Every structure is written in C-alpha cells, then in structure tokens.
Amino acid sequence: MAAILIVDDQPNFRFSLSVTLRREGHDVSEADDGRQAVTILEHAPCDIVITDLKMPGMDGLSLLKEVKKLNGSCEVVVMTAFGSVDTAVEAMRYGACDYITKPFQPEELVIVVDRTLDRLGLRKRVKDLESVVGGAFRAEGIVAASPQMREILHLIAEISHSDGTILITGESGTGKELVARAVHANSRRKERPFITINCAALPDTLQESELFGYARGAFTGATGNKPGLIEEAESGTLLLDEIALASPSTQSKLLRFLQHGEFRRLGENRERHVDVRLIAATNSELNDLIRQGSFREDLFYRLNVIPIHVPPLRERPDDIVLLANHFLNIFCDDEARQVDGFRQDALDLLAAYDWPGNVRELENAVEYAVMLTKNGHITASALPPQVRSNGGDGNGAPRTLDQVEAAHIVRVLESMDWNQDKAASELGIGRTTLWRKLKRYGLKPKKRASGGAGRQQK
Ligand SMILES: Nc1ncnc2c1ncn2[C@@H]1O[C@H](COP(=O)(O)OP(=O)(O)OP(=O)(O)O)[C@@H](O)[C@H]1O
Ligand SMILES: [Mg+2]
Structure with missing residues (x-):
C-alpha cells in the first residue's frame, strides 16, 4: 500500500485521519508543520502528502513547492477550509493533484487517496506507453467542487461496496461514464474487468450476441462458440451505456438476468450464471420512453435500484x-x-x-x-467562438492568421475523429501539407478512445 504523510497542526484531527488511512492498509506518518514534513520527506520515501494549507511556520503552498522539488513523483493533496476554493485552485496550479474541503468525513479522504493512487498507477503505465506510442493521456479522477458533485462522491463511497444495480442519468458529457468507473474502482471488484457495451453503437441484431454471446450455428456466420461481454465481465462490472437504445429482446434478456441471475447464449439451451454488477447509463428520459412503449417499465425498476443523477454543468x-x-x-x-x-x-x-x-x-x-x-x-480571445460570443466579447483581441488556421484544422480533425486522410481532403490540401502544418503548430495527432464495435475494455 502507499506511504502517506499527513501534515496538519491539529494533533487530534491528524490522528483521526491517520487511523482511518491505516485501517485501509496504508503506511502513515504525521508532521505538524511544513518544516517537519520536509525533514521526514528527506529521509523516507513517500507516495502522497496530504497537507493543510494554513499552518504556522511553513504553510501548505510552500511545502507543496518543496515536495515537488524533492520528489517530482510524490503527489500532494491539499486540505482547505470551506469557502477558500481559490487557494485550492492555486495549489493545483502549483502541482497539487487534488483537494478536499474541511470539514470532511474520513471516508472522503479515503476516496481521494484511492483516486490519487489509481492515477499514480495510471501515470506510470502511461509513461511507459507514451515512450512507445507518444499518445495523449487523460487523468481519470473526478474533479468535484460543487455540493452536487461532492454529494455524488459521497454516494459513490457508500454504494460501491454493494452489488445493487445502478442507473446513472444525466445529459451528454456530464461525466456518467466517469462515475461508473469510480464505482468500479472503489468496489471489491476493482481488480476484475470493467467492461462497457454501448447500445447506441450496435445495431439491434448485434446487441444480443455481443452482450450474451452465441453458440456455433446460432445464425449465419456464427462459426464458433463465443462468450458475450457479460461473461467477460465475470466478477467485475458491466456498464450498459445508452441503455435507452437497448433492443426489445436485449431488454427482456436483461430483465431475466436481473430477476434470476441467469441468461442463455444465443442458440443455446443451457442457462448460464455470472457474478456481474450492472450499471446502466442514459441521457434520455426513460419515463418518456416507458410511456411511449419503447422501454420496459419492469426493467426500469430493476435497473433503478440505486439512481444517480449527474446534473448538467x-x-x-x-x-x-x-x-x-x-x-x-x-x-x-x-x-x-x-x-x-x-x-x-x-x-x-x-x-x-x-x-x-x-x-x-x-x-x-x-x-x-x-x-x-x-x-x-x-x-478571452483564445476561447472558442461559442464561448466568446456568449459574453458579448466576439470581437476580442485580434488573432493572427496562423491561430485561425490552427484552430480550423483542429476543428476539422475533431469532426473527422482525427482521421488525417479525411481531414486533408475536407481542407482541400494534401496529406503531407497537413502533416507539415500539424508539426508547425505543434498539434499532435491523437487516438480517440472509441471502440468501433461499441465495446471497450479497461
Ligand atoms: N467531474 C469531472 N472531473 C473530471 N473530468 C470529467 C468530469 N466529468 C466529466 N469529465 C470528463 O468529461 C468527458 C465526458 O465525460 P463522460 O464520458 O463520463 O460523460 P458521459 O456523461 O458519459 O457522456 P455521454 O452521455 O455523451 O456518453 C470525459 O473526458 C471525462 O473524463
Ligand atoms: Mg458516456
């Protein structure tokens, strides 16, 4: 487990945090100010420093800078008083990876620590990967300052250990998938697979076979036996993304699975059992779909055991x-x-x-x-047009032709999913010209993480 250093000038508070973290199996040391922390850090390895911002002597921000100098791979989480989010933001600018607002429940700190550890693991893996492919990296942590999102983090901490089915609702882009991953990462299933099936990306005919698998000869082209994603997720978590688009037969099979814990591969007679936690996500109003008759009400109730609504930004x-x-x-x-x-x-x-x-x-x-x-x-002038025009600042500082060109190239690339051949032809230039421009503007081609067949595996 991780080596953690807690820095705070209140001994009782420090003590209760270290008890909680020790219970999680971490190796915890304590310091009551920045200077003492630095001395400890000089003598012992440390993965995470959790520090108060306001302390007599050396404050949290100065400690943060020292830590980053001493050991760049040591992560710093800052604790800040309610209402001083500004300082937390400043701390993040100086390299803190996360912050937590006082007062908080010890379990909240456990979540933050888990998240940081996930990220540390991720970063190491990504570093190795990057040296091979030079790809882009996105942190997976959930950033949450608003009361609504903090409430959701609470909820995740509470429900991750159960096996109850979860229905995550919210508009597109609100972070539903991130929430699902966080549930998995905080559950006893975390070492097992997290698998996503995106119902919107699969035609009705493929949904069932992808999800539940098939036997040889079940349909033309089924030349062998194939387990479905539900079996691949054994002991793990299966995210049913865009559940509103599940076909009627997928819906009834899911219902059966939720009621009796069993399912059949397509073209097979025997019942199979798996231990999988289901999480469904949707940006549609399922109630409307139920009224229209395209979504089963009984399935809705089975899925909606634990509802999580992610509010729009x-x-x-x-x-x-x-x-x-x-x-x-x-x-x-x-x-x-x-x-x-x-x-x-x-x-x-x-x-x-x-x-x-x-x-x-x-x-x-x-x-x-x-x-x-x-x-x-x-x-302001560097922000995208739709954001600028909103504030009536559409004619901000003049931008250079280069800037406009670079922005246009990115927009086209985005719309072509970074397919350079398509983008070049859309832009009316050759591939090499596009390549030269990308180099010139320092734009790196990147791979979008969308699985073509609607399946993704972590
Ligand atoms: N609270 C957050 N903190 C950090 N990143 C976030 C947060 N919420 C969303 N994101 C990021 O925003 C992007 C969209 O999030 P996500 O894919 O989880 O949304 P979604 O609700 O599943 O969207 P859709 O309905 O379109 O599938 C992702 O890159 C995700 O990492
Ligand atoms: Mg999503």
Missing part, C-alpha cells in the same frame, strides 16, 4: 473553474506547453457560458485555448 457553476484548471494541467502535460493559467476575462466567460455539451465541451474548449496560447495566460 450549468447547474453546478462551482465546478467550472476547477475543471478548467484540471484540463489545463492535463493538456499542458500532454503538449509540454507553458500555459500558466486563465486571465480573469477568460474565467468570466467560462463562468457565464451555459455549456450545452457539459464537461466534454469544457474539456474541448480548454484544449482549443491551450492550442491557441503557446505561452503565458489564456485570455
């Missing part, structure tokens, strides 16, 4: 700045750019915009802005 404005900084960190790491943060005018626009595409749109907007801002701060 416009209903939780507290998350916007933190998410923007989070993505900024990620994209700066990716591109090795020196972008220090957002100017106030940019932050104002981000806060005023209503984000119909939710967190995904914000993520894309930050990526776009980072690309237009090679160095320094992101200003």
